[in-house]
Amino acid sequence: MAIIKVVCGIIFKNDLVLICRRKPEKSLCGYWEFPGGKVEASESYEESLRRELIEELNLTVKIKRHFRNAIHHNEKNPIQLISLICTTEDAVVESTDHDLIEWVKVEELLNRKLAPADVSIAQQLLDEYRIPSDQTAPNKSRSLNWKYIVRHWSGILLLGSILFSQNTKFDLIGSLDSVQSIAWLILCLYFSAIYAVPTLLCYLSAFFILNKSTIQVKWIKLTLTSISIAGIALTASLTQGNGRLMPILCYSTAAIICGLFFRIKSS
Ligand SMILES: Nc1nc2c([nH]c(=O)n2[C@H]2C[C@H](O)[C@@H](COP(=O)(O)OP(=O)(O)OP(=O)(O)O)O2)c(=O)[nH]1
Incomplete structure (x- = not known):
């Protein structure tokens, strides 16, 4: 069964992260997610995320780095969720795909009803960002060991x-x-x-x-x-x-x- 690639942005503004609730008419309706969407053929993850964010939220972001991938097996196809850490200066007004939009602290993410693959990403984000207090999250350098x-x-x-x-x-x-x-x-x-x-x-x-x-x-x-x-x-x-x-x-x-x-x- 073909795996569907979905890219999402963990978008920081100051210390808050953007999450969006899927509209009633969509699959996984009522679940919160990091915004993004399906990767189209011949698109890079970055191109795909930029396109989806403009289409859905009219939002421009700076992509900082790749974070983690998560797999979710739904009833039709397995999906691979690829997350990229971003920052933005823009204000988000409304979404074509969501009925609610919120900026939340990383620690609050798991209190929401997140979509399954987003839960796994949120857990890993919480693990990584729980400790340092003096670093702003998106600028935390990739943990490559020199x-x-x-x-x-x-x-x-x-x-x-x-x-x-x-x-x-x-x-x-x-x-x-x-x-x-x-x-x-x-x-x-x-x-x-x-x-x-x-x-x-x-x-x-x-x-x-x-x-x-x-x-x-x-x-x-x-x-x-x-x-x-x-x-x-x-x-x-x-x-x-x-x-x-x-x-x-x-x-x-x-x-x-x-x-x-x-x-x-x-x-
Ligand atoms: N973000 C996220 N998406 C998931 C998960 N599980 C799962 O099946 N999906 C599906 C729902 C959507 O079909 C797709 C996300 O991409 P999208 O939001 O661009 O999809 P779409 O606009 O085409 O929405 P839809 O018509 O399929 O409802 O991945 C999950 O855990 N998190």
């Missing part, structure tokens, strides 16, 4: 160098004793750190751009790991000549393992 960069890169360099030095010590220099093995590992680590600089710069730029985007965290992780692997392959091809397959395999394996192992979300 320490992930440090861990991921140290991991790639260290684990990659261990794998590489172990795999090459017999081929290159013959059998090494333990002191020579450690010296060879340090040499690999040193050169890999130097060769990694251009890739690291691309990776850092991508991290800061993606951190401001509304893309889901798992895709950010995948993109960063892919950038690492592409950089490793390119650097190895440029520097290693015929022996390039082994460093690509070792450092790429390290990039994937460390990418899977470390958490990018801090909360």
